[in-house]
Each structure stands twice: as structure tokens, then as C-alpha cells.
Amino acid sequence: MVSVNSFGISFDKTKILEDINFDVNEGEIVTLLGQSGCGKTTILRSIAGLQREHEGNICIGNVCVSSKEVFKKDREVGYIFQDYALFPHLNVEENIAFALDKMPKKEKEKRVTKLLEQFDIASHRKKSTHQLSGGQQQRVAIARAMANNPKILLLDEPFANLDSQLRYKTKMWLKALIKDLNLSAILVTHDKKEALSISDKIGIIHNKQLLQFDTTLNIYNNPQNYYVANFLSELNLIPNELIKKQNIDINEDKVAVIEIHKCKITKSINNFELKVLDSSFCGEYYELLVDFVDYNCEKTFKIIVENVEDFCENETYYLDIDLNDLKIIAK
Numbered sequence: 368m369v370s371v372n373s374f375g376i377s378f379d380k381t382k383i384l385e386d387i388n389f390d391v392n393e394g395e396i397v398t399l400l401g402q403s404g405c406g407k408t409t410i411l412r413s414i415a416g417l418q419r420e421h422e423g424n425i426c427i428g429n430v431c432v433s434s435k436e437v438f439k440k441d442r443e444v445g446y447i448f449q450d451y452a453l454f455p456h457l458n459v460e461e462n463i464a465f466a467l468d469k470m471p472k473k474e475k476e477k478r479v480t481k482l483l484e485q486f487d488i489a490s491h492r493k494k495s496t497h498q499l500s501g502g503q504q505q506r507v508a509i510a511r512a513m514a515n516n517p518k519i520l521l522l523d524e525p526f527a528n529l530d531s532q533l534r535y536k537t538k539m540w541l542k543a544l545i546k547d548l549n550l551s552a553i554l555v556t557h558d559k560k561e562a563l564s565i566s567d568k569i570g571i572i573h574n575k576q577l578l579q580f581d582t583t584l585n586i587y588n589n590p591q592n593y594y595v596a597n598f599l600s601e602l603n604l605i606p607n608e609l610i611k612k613q614n615i616d617i618n619e620d621k622v623a624v625i626e627i628h629k630c631k632i633t634k635s636i637n638n639f640e641l642k643v644l645d646s647s648f649c650g651e652y653y654e655l656l657v658d659f660v661d662y663n664c665e666k667t668f669k670i671i672v673e674n675v676e677d678f679c680e681n682e683t684y685y686l687d688i689d690l691n692d693l694k695i696i697a698k
């Protein structure tokens with residue numbers, strides 16, 4: 368288990384993160400989500416012991432690993448870097464063996480062979496890393512991270528360099544590996560779909576803080592505020608004045624949101640009069656960009672339709688929604 372307690376960090380006197388608290392249990396995949404530069408990698412680096420100057424403490428099992436006296440071998444951490452960080456001057460098997468530098472030679476050879484087979488890269492063992500595809504490089508990086516049988520796996524954007532098909536396959540394969548070995552895994556990504564599909568729990572980082580940390584379903588269904596909700600779903604925002612016209616209570620601290628896929632467009636008259644501003648082709652569907660007549664949307668309001676020929680910019684349409692699908696949440 369990993370336990371991050373009252374963690375905070377500053378660089379050049381600028382606070383990057385403050386009072387971050389979360390736990391990752393065995394067999395659990397936790398994803399940290401947040402905008403670029405919010406501090407996700409910094410948290411991973413601190414857990415791996417690569418960033419020792421920080422506030423608070425980080426414990427792995429019963430050992431508090433923030434102190435300078437604890438060496439990397441005691442941390443039992445495998446780290447898969449965003450760009451894989453393979454050594455270009457070493458071949459595949461040497462890259463993996465590098466993680467086992469203190470092991471006796473015979474034992475090391477056996478372990479490397481086992482890892483090459485386990486991660487399906489045995490036929491590439493003598494290749495240099497630049498002769499490998501992105502997916503193969505990723506497997507070498509994972510094999511190297513797993514070489515010392517870590518209990519904790521840290522993954523920084525591990526699927527970023529893979530095409531969508533390989534990304535999906537690798538994600539499912541990695542999830543099974545983490546569950547089989549009962550590892551505690553922490554994943555960093557920008558991709559909300561990826562986070563939702565692989566994680567047991569999600570933490571959203573914003574403005575130096577961990578805004579919300581919860582199980583994937585809880586955080587998706589009960590977002591604490593608009594930032595969290597908008598990070599995890601494709602949402603439309605309905606102006607508060609229009610909501611009040613439906614006799615729904617809403618104050619200035621709150622906003623009314625609805626998932627885009629729950630919004631339809633109709634010609635039947637209701638209070639949500641719309642004008643179509645633009646449309647764009649998205650492959651299997653079109654996206655209509657609309658706005659309310661007399662009420663300005665703060666954000667772009669999108670509606671998915673199968674066909675754009677039925678809609679023209681100068682005609683009046685109405686938003687068709689089930690009011691039960693509306694969520695009133697904090698701003």
C-alpha cells in the first residue's frame with residue numbers, strides 16, 4: 368500500500384502542490400488526472416524517491432520512504448516513464464538487466480530471459496531500442512520496471528505513444544497484470560476515457576490541490592464541482608436564468624449541467640429555444656454548435672446529430688432534454 372500524507376512541494380519558491388493526501392491499496396489502480404503542469408509527474412517522482420525535498424511524508428507499506436536514509440531498493444517501486452527512458456546504447460536485454468545490477472550473473476541471466484518471455488519480446492533481445500516499434504519499446508520499459516518484482520508500479524502516460532488499437536490492447540493487458548500480481552499502481556494521464564476505463568479510483572488535481580479523490584463510479588456520478596465534472600464527462604452548461612424558468616432552485620454558486628449525449632434537438636416548442644450557429648462533421652455523427660435565444664451560454668453548447676441536412680442556421684429549434692438528467696453542482 369502507498370500512503371501520501373500532507374504532501375506539498377515548491378520549486379523556486381513557487382508552491383506547486385499542497386496538502387495532498389491519498390492511499391493506494393494492493394491490487395488497486397489509481398489515476399491522477401489534471402491539466403498539464405499541475406504536478407502529476409512530481410507526485411510520481413516523489414513516490415519513486417527521485418524527488419526528496421518535499422513537505423509531508425510518503426509511506427510504502429509500513430516504511431516511511433521520504434527520509435534520505437531509505438534507498439531505492441527498499442522502495443520496491445517500478446517506474447515506467449512517459450518517454451520510456453530506455454538506454455539507446457544498450458540492447459533490449461541489457462536495458463532490462465540494468466535494473467538488476469546487484470544480482471549475481473547467472474541469476475540475472477535467468478531473470479532477464481523470464482522477463483523477455485513474459486513480455487513477449489524474447490525475439491528482439493539483441494536489438495537496439497531504436498530498432499523497436501513504440502509498442503515493443505513500451506514492453507521493454509515495463510519489463511525493466513517489473514525486473515525487481517516491485518509492489519508499486521508508477522506509470523507516467525504509458526500509452527501516449529501508441530496508436531489507438533495498440534493502446535486499448537496494452538491497457539487491458541497491463542490492467543490484468545496489475546490485478547494478477549496484486550500491485551498498487553498509480554497512473555498519470557491527460558486522457559479521461561483512459562482514466563475511466565482502467566482505474567479503481569481517480570484523483571483530480573487542480574490549483575495545487577487534490578480536488579476530489581474517490582472511486583471511479585463515485586467521482587463520475589457525484590462530482591464535487593463543475594471542474595471535476597467537466598474533466599470527466601462531455602458536458603453542456605445551461606444558463607441559470609433558464610433553469611429558474613423551469614421552477615428549479617439554483618443559486619449563483621451553482622451551475623446546471625447535462626451530458627452532451629443526453630441533449631437532443633426538436634421542433635416542438637418549449638422554454639429552451641435555440642439557434643444553430645455551426646456544424647462539424649465528426650465521422651459517424653455531426654456536432655451542432657448551438658446557443659439559446661435570449662440567454663447566452665458561458666460555454667459552447669453542443670448537440671450530437673446523425674444528419675445535418677435537417678438543420679439550418681436561420682430556423683428556430685428547441686432543446687429536448689429530460690429534466691431528471693440535469694445535475695445541479697457547485698461552480
Ligand SMILES: Nc1ncnc2c1ncn2[C@@H]1O[C@H](COP(=O)(O)OP(=O)(O)OP(=O)(O)O)[C@@H](O)[C@H]1O
Binds near residue numbers: 383406409
Ligand atoms: N525539478 C524541477 N525544478 C523546477 N520546476 C519543476 C521541477 N519539476 C517540475 N517542475 C515544475 O512543476 C510543475 C509541475 O510539473 P509536473 O511535471 O509534475 O506536471 P505534470 O502535471 O506532470 O505535467 P504534464 O501533464 O505536462 O506532464 C511544472 O510547472 C514544472 O515546470
